[in-house]
Amino acid sequence: MTTTGAGTATAGAGTTLLELNGLRKEFGTGDAATVAVDDISLTVTEGETLALVGESGSGKTTLTRLLLALLEPTAGTVLLEGRDLAALPAAELRRARARMQVVLQDPYSSMNPRFRITDVIGEPLVTHHPDYRGRRGRPRLRERVGELLTSVGLDPALQDRYPHEFSGGQRQRISIARALAPEPGLVVLDEPTSALDVSVQAQVLDLLTDLQQRLGLTYVFVSHNLAVVQQIADRVAVMRRGAIVESGTAEDVLKHPQHPYTRELLAAVPRPDGYRTRGTAGAR
C-alpha cells in the first residue's frame, strides 16, 4: 500500500471497529487470474465515516464484498471487533453479521418485490431474534418496524405497503431502516445516494449524519462523488486498480491531495461555480 497521506491507520483516538490486513482478491486462476483487490490494509475507528473513493474498475465494490464476508479473500484478513471473520464457524459468522449491515445503491432491486415493508425491514430481526418470529412475534415485529420507520422519517403506518409503492428516496430510507434493525455497529453504505435526485440525495445524507450522531454508528461510505464524500466523510481512501493510492483525513486528501491520480479526480469534478473559471475557450 502506497499511502501518501498523513496518518492512515490511526486518525481517531477511539477503538478500532474494523481492520483489514493485507487483503487481496483474485478472480480466476493461473494466467487468467485478475487481481481485483491488491494488498489493502485499513482500519476503521468506532464512530467515524471512512469514504472509499474510486472509479469503475477500481475494486471498491469487491472490497466491500470482502469486508462484508460475502467473498472469501485470496489472502489477508478482515477483523470485525477484533474477530477474524474468515476464521469464524458458520453459525458465529451469521451472528457476527448482525453487527455489520449494508445499504446498496439501487433502491429498486434491493427489496424483494413480494415482501411487505414489515418483512423487508423485519428480515434481520427475524433472522437474529427468535422473539420476532412467527405469529406470536408479529405484534412485536410490527411495533419495532414502526419505530424504525419513524427513525428514518417515514410514517409507521406505511409498513403494510409493498416496495413498488414508494419513490426512490423513500425506498432508500426503508433500506436504511432495515440496516439499522439489528442495531449494528458498522454500516456499509455502497453508493447510497447515487441513484437519487440531488434534493432527495441531500435529505438522505442529512438523515445519515443525524443517525450517526444519535446512534453512534460507524460508516464505510463507498462513492464516486467527491463532493458528497467531502460532505460526509472523516477520512478518505482513494482506490485505483485494486489498490489504495492515497488515504488520510478528508481535509488532507480532498484539499491537499498528494497523489497525481487524486488530483486528476478532483480536477474532473464539475463544479456548480464552474462558469466563473471557464473564461478562456468555454465562454466563447
Next chain:
Amino acid sequence: MTTTPTTEPSPTAPETVTHSARTGALRVLLRNRLAAVALGVLVLMAVAALLAPWLAPYDPAAQNLLVRLKPPAWQDGGSASHLLGTDQLGRDLLSRVIHGARISLLVGICAALLAGVVGAACGLFAGFRGGRFDRLLMRAADIQLAFPSLLLALAIVGFLGSGLWNVVLVLGFTGWVSYARVVRAEVLSLRSRDYITQARATGVKDGTILRRHLLPNVTAPLATIGTLHIAAAIVAEASLSYLGLGVPKEIVTWGAMLADGQLYLGTAWWVAVFPGLALMLTSLAINITGDALRDVADPKAYRR
C-alpha cells in the same frame, strides 16, 4: 445541508393492498375469456373424474353383447340408453369416457407433481449453489433431452413392467428436466439481485433464502410448466396404454380405448373418436390455462 427542495410524492392509494394476492390472480385469469372457458372444461373433467361411479350410467366394464357397436343416440340406430354408443363388447362409451378421466387426470397430475418436485429441487439447488453439482446436473439434463422421452418411457416400462404407478413414476422422472432448467435460469438471475445479497449479508440462512426469496419467485413459471406437463403426461399415458404398455387392461383409460377403437374406425368411428375428443379437449384446456397462468406471473399484475 438542510434544504429540502421537493417533498417526495406519497405512495399510491392504499386500496391497492387490500386484495389478497391469490384471489387477485384468479380474477386476472378469469378476465381472459378463453382461459375462463378452459378452466370451466377442466373443472367439469375433474368433477366427472371424482364422481365417476355416481355419474356414469353403467359399469364401464359391463359387457352386453346384444348391443355391440351401437352408434351414438343422435345417429340412425342409436338409442337414448347409450348416449355415446357402445364398443365392440357392448360397453357403454359415455361411462367409459367418464371413468377414463379418472386415470388420465390422476396420471397427469401425479406425474407433473413428481417431476415438479424433483425438477424444482434440482434447479433451485443447482442455480443457488453452482459449482460441480450444477455442472453435473445440467449435463444429465442435456443427455436426457437428447433421448425422445416417449422412447425412454417405453424402455423403462419395459424394464419395470407396466402398472399404474410405474407409469406415473416413469412420466414423472422423464419430465423433470424442463422444470430444473427453468428454475435454475430463474434462480441464476435472481441470485445476483441486491435483496439476495442483502439477505446473505444480514446472516439469513441459505435454506431460508431459498424458501423465502427464491421459491416464491419461481412458482409462477413452475405452475405454467406444470400445467403443460399434465397435458403432455396425459397424452403420454394414452400413448403407452395405446401401445399396451400402460396400465393393465382392466383399468379404463382413454389411451386403451383409442387402441380398441382403432380397429373399427371405418365401421364404428365413435369408439375411437369420443375418447380421442376427451383427450384433446382436456389437454387443450390445460394448455390454455397454462398460457394464461403465465400472464398472471407478474406480481404487479394483480396487486395494482
Next chain:
Amino acid sequence: MNRTPQTNQSPQEMATADPLLRIEDLSIDFRLGSGTVHAVRGVGLDLHAGETLAVVGESGSGKSATMLSVLRLNPEPPCEYTAGRVVLDGRDLLALPEKELREVRGNDVAMVFQDPMTSLDPLQRVGNQVAEVLRRHRGATRAEARAEAVRALDEVGIPEPERRARQYPHELSGGLRQRVMIATALVGRPRILIADEPTTALDVTVQRQILELLDELRDRHGMAVVLITHDLGVVAETADRVVVMHHGQVVETGAVADVFENPEQDYTRRLLAATPRLESA
C-alpha cells in the same frame, strides 16, 4: 414563470437573431392505465446557433419529454402532444408527416442518449454502425462510407480508429462507446445535437473528456447543443444558457452566470443549495 423567452437570449450577439429552434407553449400528456400525467405543461424555449443550452431538472421534471418532442421520439401512445409547436426553419415539427420528419432526424437534429450500450447494436462492428448512418443519409458507397466512418471515429477522439472500427460495442469502454454514439450522431452534420444525460453513466474523469469533446465539436461545426442533465455542476461548466424545469414547467431561464448568481425562483435556489459542492484549499 418569468424571464420570458424575449429576455432569455444569450447575452451577446444573438440578442436580435432569430432562434434556430423555438418551442412554443408545448404541452405533453402521457395517458397511462392509472390516469393521465401532464408531463409537460406550456413549455417555451429558444435555441440559437452555436450555443449550448442546458435543460436541467430532477426526474419527472419533463426535461427529457420536452426535448424528445423535437424529433417526436416520445412513444405514442401513451404520449400525446396536446398543445404547442416546435418550430425549425419555419416548419412545425409536430405537424410534419412521418416521412419528412425522418429527413429532419439525423440531418438537422441528432440525439445522444445516456446509455450507449442500449443505443448501439451489440452484433455489429462499430465502424459499420457509423457507416450505415452515412449511407442512409448521404447515399455514400460502401467503401466511401467505411473510410468516412473511420474519419468520424478519429474526429471524436477515438485512438486507433481503424482498429476500433472493427470492434464490437462490448469490447469498448463506456467512454469510448459514448464517443461512438457521438460520431454516429455527427455524421449527418446536424445543426442541433441533443444530448440526454450523456455523461451520467460515466466516471468523472471520462465525463470531463466527453463534455470537452462536445464543446470542441460545437465550436468546430457551429452546432447548437442541448444538454439535458440533472447535474448543476455540468451545467455551470459547459452551458451558455440554462432552462430550469420542475413538474413539467419552465421555472426559470437565463444566462448560466445570471441564474446561478441571482436565482429568481425559490425552486432554483433550493436546487442550487442541495447540490453538493467540492471545496478546495
